[in-house]
Amino acid sequence: MNRINKLFQQKQGNILSVYCTAGYPLLDSTAFIIKALAKAGADMIEIGIPFSDPMADGPVIQKSSDRALKNGMTLNLLFEQLIDLRKEVTIPLIMMGYLNPVMQFGMENFCLRCSEAGIDGVILPDLPLDLYLEEYKSVFAKYHLKFVFLISPQTAENRIRLIDKVSNGFIYMVSASSTTGVRKGFSTAQIDYFERIDNMKLRNPRLIGFGISSHDTFSVACRYAQGAIIGSAFVKALHGVGDPEEKIRKFCHRILKK
Amino acid sequence: MNYEVNKKGFYGEYGGAFIPEMLYPNVRELQHHYLTILKDNDFQQEFRKLLKDYVGRPTPLYYAKRLSDYYKTQVYLKREDLTHTGAHKINNTIGQIIIARRLGKTRIIAETGAGQHGVATATVCALMGLKCVVYMGKLDVERQAPNVLRMKMLGAEVVPVYSGNMTLKDATNEAIRDWINNPVDTHYIIGSVVGPHPYPDLVTRLQSIISEEIRWQLKEQTGNENPDYIIACVGGGSNAAGAFYHYLDNEDVKLIAVEAGGKGIDSGESAATMVTGRPGILHGCRSMLMQTDDGQIIEPYSLSAGLDYPGIGPIHSYLYKIGRAVFENATDEEALTAAYRLTRLEGIIPALESAHALAFLDKYTFKPEDVVIINLSGRGDKDMATYIKYMEEIKD
Numbered sequence: 031m032n033r034i035n036k037l038f039q040q041k042q043g044n045i046l047s048v049y050c051t052a053g054y055p056l057l058d059s060t061a062f063i064i065k066a067l068a069k070a071g072a073d074m075i076e077i078g079i080p081f082s083d084p085m086a087d088g089p090v091i092q093k094s095s096d097r098a099l100k101n102g103m104t105l106n107l108l109f110e111q112l113i114d115l116r117k118e119v120t121i122p123l124i125m126m127g128y129l130n131p132v133m134q135f136g137m138e139n140f141c142l143r144c145s146e147a148g149i150d151g152v153i154l155p156d157l158p159l160d161l162y163l164e165e166y167k168s169v170f171a172k173y174h175l176k177f178v179f180l181i182s183p184q185t186a187e188n189r190i191r192l193i194d195k196v197s198n199g200f201i202y203m204v205s206a207s208s209t210t211g212v213r214k215g216f217s218t219a220q221i222d223y224f225e226r227i228d229n230m231k232l233r234n235p236r237l238i239g240f241g242i243s244s245h246d247t248f249s250v251a252c253r254y255a256q257g258a259i260i261g262s263a264f265v266k267a268l269h270g271v272g273d274p275e276e277k278i279r280k281f282c283h284r285i286l287k288k
Numbered sequence: 289m290n291y292e293v294n295k296k297g298f299y300g301e302y303g304g305a306f307i308p309e310m311l312y313p314n315v316r317e318l319q320h321h322y323l324t325i326l327k328d329n330d331f332q333q334e335f336r337k338l339l340k341d342y343v344g345r346p347t348p349l350y351y352a353k354r355l356s357d358y359y360k361t362q363v364y365l366k367r368e369d370l371t372h373t374g375a376h377k378i379n380n381t382i383g384q385i386i387i388a389r390r391l392g393k394t395r396i397i398a399e400t401g402a403g404q405h406g407v408a409t410a411t412v413c414a415l416m417g418l419k420c421v422v423y424m425g426k427l428d429v430e431r432q433a434p435n436v437l438r439m440k441m442l443g444a445e446v447v448p449v450y451s452g453n454m455t456l457k458d459a460t461n462e463a464i465r466d467w468i469n470n471p472v473d474t475h476y477i478i479g480s481v482v483g484p485h486p487y488p489d490l491v492t493r494l495q496s497i498i499s500e501e502i503r504w505q506l507k508e509q510t511g512n513e514n515p516d517y518i519i520a521c522v523g524g525g526s527n528a529a530g531a532f533y534h535y536l537d538n539e540d541v542k543l544i545a546v547e548a549g550g551k552g553i554d555s556g557e558s559a560a561t562m563v564t565g566r567p568g569i570l571h572g573c574r575s576m577l578m579q580t581d582d583g584q585i586i587e588p589y590s591l592s593a594g595l596d597y598p599g600i601g602p603i604h605s606y607l608y609k610i611g612r613a614v615f616e617n618a619t620d621e622e623a624l625t626a627a628y629r630l631t632r633l634e635g636i637i638p639a640l641e642s643a644h645a646l647a648f649l650d651k652y653t654f655k656p657e658d659v660v661i662i663n664l665s666g667r668g669d670k671d672m673a674t675y676i677k678y679m680e681e682i683k684d
């Protein structure tokens with residue numbers, strides 16, 4: 031069974047998924063960060079493929095992508111760095127990135143390398159649903175990769191139903207109409223949206239992402255979904271001096287309040 | 289041959305709408321409504337009336353006698369430089385602002401490179417009383433200072449963009465991010481034939497007024513509506529798309545698009561997408577794109593801020609692929625020389641972007657009887673600082 035399905039089967043709530051940008055802060059940080067996150071209690075990890083023009087990202091992830099590219103990160107290198115990781119890490123791993131670098135790498139080749147590295151799912155926010163269904167669904171299926179779709183507060187109900195129908199891992203609920211980035215709390219409109227989606231009784235589990243940065247926002251999100259995804263706040267936490275493993279441990283503990 | 293987009297917004301393999309889900313409702317809304325609105329009588333009446341009374345259309349088709357003598361051929365200039373605000377960009381913004389109002393939008397955002405599209409957007413926002421935010425790369429804010437001041441005087445907020453190369457590509461990213469964050473009240477007026485479907489088709493149709501006028505104007509002046517050549521500069525490709533549009537089906541009319549060669553194609557510093565790029569996805573559409581082997585976008589270079597874009601409209605990638613249009617390029621220096629030549633021979637100071645189209649006259653020998661139309665996409669006021677800087681270096 032795919033590790034994503036297994037995770038949601040074994041754990042129904044308080045799932046913590048953490049996003050990190052591959053090649054940030056240092057070119058060879060990625061494998062280390064993934065291992066440290068898994069050790070510190072993350073349930074799932076999204077490995078961000080850096081892109082020069084990340085249109086759905088706010089300043090923190092933009093800067094980390096720039097840094098990663100300057101460090102020399104490429105898809106080829108990333109796959110090389112990941113190859114031995116599965117000997118030590120058992121939690122689900124997801125690749126997240128923009129379409130162009132993946133297209134230039136070749137979609138089939140990308141999926142093949144993902145499966146060789148033990149990747150479980152893929153998020154490509156700018157790959158349209160209809161194109162996925164027409165051209166790429168079978169490629170992802172062939173390599174046993176779950177393709178994860180996003181929904182936002184503006185997504186129409188019938189489209190959410192369609193996305194629920196074609197998904198079989200989880201649904202990525204973008205918490206607000208926004209790019210990625212840290213925000214203070216949730217507005218009542220956001221809570222209404224969380225409730226509305228929760229009441230739809232979708233067949234797929236949901237994780238809420240974008241703007242989650244603290245124990246409080248994490249807990250609120252977990253009230254309305256199976257868990258939450260943290261990106262910018264984690265990337266920010268990697269800034270500065272100090273033992274990285276310790277920083278990661280502290281970060282996860284702060285969110286989970288263990 | 290079919291030159292229209294298909295239902296999904298593709299010209300052959302180019303185009304489409306590669307957008308994150310957060311943009312889907314906005315883009316879908318536009319896809320649903322744009323053709324109905326464009327074909328609506330009330331829209332057409334308002335659009336046409338504003339083009340006439342406010343923009344100053346039709347713009348003249350001017351037979352450039354001294355330029356023709358110099359190049360020993362028949363050169364006509366389509367004078368988009370004489371439009372209100374000084375470039376073809378306003379044809380698009382007038383159309384899109386009416387559409388935005390119809391869709392109930394109260395806030396307008398735009399990206400700009402040279403500042404011409406920003407000015408054209410700020411202008412129509414003032415005209416319609418809508419809030420306007422223009423994203424502009426920090427570098428362009430500096431090199432196009434007069435246009436920044438114009439936008440501000442028009443009441444627009446100009447947001448300098450510090451990411452990437454701090455030019456047009458980055459301003460476009462930032463405008464897209466704004467739209468993601470403001471999906472309900474905001475309309476994004478893209479300034480060229482780029483972006484997710486329906487923008488390339490929408491902007492092409494709005495700019496097609498250029499070739500619509502050329503047809504009857506040339507017929508009036510020469511008895512024949514068909515020129516031998518139409519030449520236009522291409523950044524994203526909106527003035528070229530507009531100048532080509534009504535001639536696409538007539539293969540006797542040769543279409544020539546001139547990209548920015550910067551410091552030379554082989555210098556690594558150019559914005560000549562067709563020669564240095566390959567298919568890729570940026571800003572929501574699939575088209576030719578300047579990129580590394582890893583699919584990272586390469587920062588383009590051109591002295592002219594309006595051509596400094598790593599992509600090109602999908603319609604052009606398609607015209608290139610099927611061979612319907614020829615894609616050439618002109619360097620900074622060639623464009624400067626051509627700008628001075630037009631100025632000294634005809635008393636017209638062109639925009640540096642348009643000067644790239646003029647530069648093609650130096651690169652090709654036309655027959656004496658050839659009718660050659662140059663789309664003079666804009667005027668050079670905004671480029672005065674650049675022109676003056678090079679005054680000493682331009683010899684003839």
Ligand SMILES: Cc1ncc(COP(=O)(O)O)c(C=O)c1O
Pocket residue numbers: 375376401402403404405479480481521522523524525526527528593594595639641642665666667
């Ligand atoms: C005068 C002028 N011509 C041409 C362009 C390039 O745009 P496009 O290729 O969309 O016509 C610009 C862009 O700013 C411009 O200001």
